[in-house]
Amino acid sequence: NAGVTQTPKFQVLKTGQSMTLQCAQDMNHEYMSWYRQDPGMGLRLIHYSVGAGITDQGEVPNGYNVSRSTTEDFPLRLLSAAPSQTSVYFCASSWGQSSYNEQFFGPGTRLTVL
Amino acid sequence: GQQLNQSPQSMFIQEGEDVSMNCTSSSIFNTWLWYKQDPGEGPVLLIALYKAGELTSNGRLTAQFGITRKDSFLNISASIPSDVGIYFCAGPSYGTASKLTFGTGTRLQVTL
Numbered sequence: 001n002a003g004v005t006q007t008p009k010f011q012v013l014k015t016g017q018s019m020t021l022q023c024a025q026d027m028n029h030e031y032m033s034w035y036r037q038d039p040g041m042g043l044r045l046i047h048y049s050v051g052a053g054i055t056d057q058g059e060v061p062n063g064y065n066v067s068r069s070t071t072e073d074f075p076l077r078l079l080s081a082a083p084s085q086t087s088v089y090f091c092a093s094s095w096g097q098s099s100y101n102e103q104f105f106g107p108g109t110r111l112t113v114l
Numbered sequence: 115g116q117q118l119n120q121s122p123q124s125m126f127i128q129e130g131e132d133v134s135m136n137c138t139s140s141s142i143f144n145t146w147l148w149y150k151q152d153p154g155e156g157p158v159l160l161i162a163l164y165k166a167g168e169l170t171s172n173g174r175l176t177a178q179f180g181i182t183r184k185d186s187f188l189n190i191s192a193s194i195p196s197d198v199g200i201y202f203c204a205g206p207s208y209g210t211a212s213k214l215t216f217g218t219g220t221r222l223q224v225t226l
Binding site: 004031033035040041042043044045048050056058060090092097098100101103104105106107108 | 147156
């Protein structure tokens, strides 16, 4: 089992560019989520999904889109990158549809927006 | 939104010392989770608490669900170098089990 995989590991973008952060899990988990981590602020939920075809907003959704066409994949799209989106992004998954089940995190994507 | 405040923000301790940290909220939580993040990695779940007053251990780690349901505590006994990392408390946001709120984290450094 690879668990939760994220690509790329590092990315530098210019302001206004768009890109997609990839996330995949091979554990057949229903729940998947995206967080961003900024110094001193912990992890903040961007979007989450409780199953294929179902997504919802988290705490900081502005500037990001998600879709969940399969159980395995949950990509995060930055529509027009801004310096405020410089952060480390983590994808996570868990069984069931609740956030309080053990979430398994990917290794993260470190994004810098110039 | 809900906020989880953790203290201390950071700790520098010597190997073998015991560690205590806590997490407080302005609102009631029905579940408390403690995650640890090693440098350069994603967080990993250490302990889950589901009932007020509950005390749960995982090896050298012990966590408690506060009676008021607005706080939780994590203790590490006899710290070792691999305890280095950031410790986060977390809980489902009010009104929904689908959104997790994370605390601000306690960064632990262990010196030999």
